[in-house]
Amino acid sequence: MNKKATLLDIYKLLLQNLGPSNWWPGDSPFEIAVGAILTQNTNWHNVEKAINNLKQANLLTEEAIFQIDEQTLASHIKPSGFFNIKAKRLKNFVTWLYQEANLNLLNLQNYPLETLRPKLLAVSGIGPETADSILLYALNKPIFVVDVYTKRMFFRHGLIPEETTYSEVQELFMDNLEPNVKMFNEFHALIVRACKKWCTKKNPKCEQCPLKNLTA
Ligand code: SF4
The missing domain is CATH 1.10.1670.10 (Helix-hairpin-Helix base-excision DNA repair enzymes (C-terminal))
Known part of the structure; x- marks a missing residue:
């Protein structure tokens, strides 16, 4: 065969x-992208708790994560484990969104996949599985x-x-x-x-x- x-x-x-x-569970493309970063090295149950914390604190937007300091962000995502590293990765991601997409994830939908994937992989802390999860599940790119x-x-x-x-x-x-x-x-x-x-x-x-x- x-x-x-x-x-x-x-x-x-x-x-x-x-x-x-x-799939993927999430109320918005940005929530899906955040979930893709938080799920590194942990199970989804822990990610859900961290995402709920972010929601309750009104932090689940590009702008809010861009504005908040890294330490406070880390305290909200504690249940996801490796929270200091993940807070840094989320900050790296939204800083990149600020530079690349005017702090709006959906602005990236206009990029061709071949252009967007290397750019995403160049963000510190975003590896192939995370990048491809964001591309497929948040941005509907065929990867x-x-x-x-x-x-x-x-x-x-x-x-x-x-x-x-x-x-x-x-x-x-x-x-x-x-x-x-x-x-x-x-x-x-x-x-x-x-x-x-x-x-x-x-x-x-x-x-x-x-x-x-x-x-x-
Ligand atoms: S359990 Fe795994 S190895 Fe066994 S038949 Fe299913 S997919 Fe294949």
Whole structure:
């Protein structure tokens, strides 16, 4: 079976079994971008607490985070862990938005993906997974988000080697699928949900998993 057909099979099987994911949770594109930064090295439950703190303090806007001092910001996002580092990263991000987009994330939608991605990656503290999450989920750009779940599932099915880079895994999707924001959004979400449910780090539940008969 060719790679494109295998990817489409995985997508269909996961969607049939898990249903739509409706990702990414967030009331605004900026909230999604903030969530993408806060979720680094922590679980979503902790991110939600930090986001609620920001909401209650009326801090969930580009302007508010630009104006607030880093230490106070850190105190609001404590539940997300690594809060001093993340406060610095959020400040770096909004400072970049000030320079690049007049403090309005949505102004970035006019940039082509090829221009915007390197600019975002140049912001200190924004790595490929965070950048691509912001591009796909906040700005609706057709880029595939890769994470540890993607690597685990696709290695177990022989579609990527164990030692591989972010870009190499991303190319598997980008080279074999049409650039489709809706599908990339859903596919990444389904992979995460399937890994949490069946393809766990230890003792994967292959017998219960819809991909058990998949041949690479
Ligand atoms: S749980 Fe097993 S069948 Fe399911 S994705 Fe992981 S390795 Fe594949």
